[in-house]
Amino acid sequence: MGTDIVKEQTPEYLFADxxxxxxxxxxxxxxxxxxxxxxxxxxxxxxIAWRDVDEK
Incomplete structure (x- = not known):
């Protein structure tokens, strides 16, 4: 699939997860x-923000 795809269990994948x-x-x-x-x-x-659940 090429080098642009992050493979599973790589350091990058584990960090993103x-x-x-x-x-x-x-x-x-x-x-x-x-x-x-x-x-x-x-x-x-x-x-970072915190919003009320009812707020749209």
Whole structure:
């Protein structure tokens, strides 16, 4: 498939999976504990936001 594809179990794949797992856990905790949604747009810390679930 070429060199542009990230293969499974490489350091890059494992890092991306860890980042995704952290963001997914933050979203779950925020929603369960405070009815908030976790947003990360751009770079941390400026891109991190917490929004009410009802907010659109």
């Amino acid at each position: 860890a980042v995704y797992s952290f963001i997914d856990l933050a979203q779950l905790v925020a929603n369960r504990l405070s009815k908030k949604m976790f947003w990360l747009i751009g770079e941390a810390p400026d891109g």
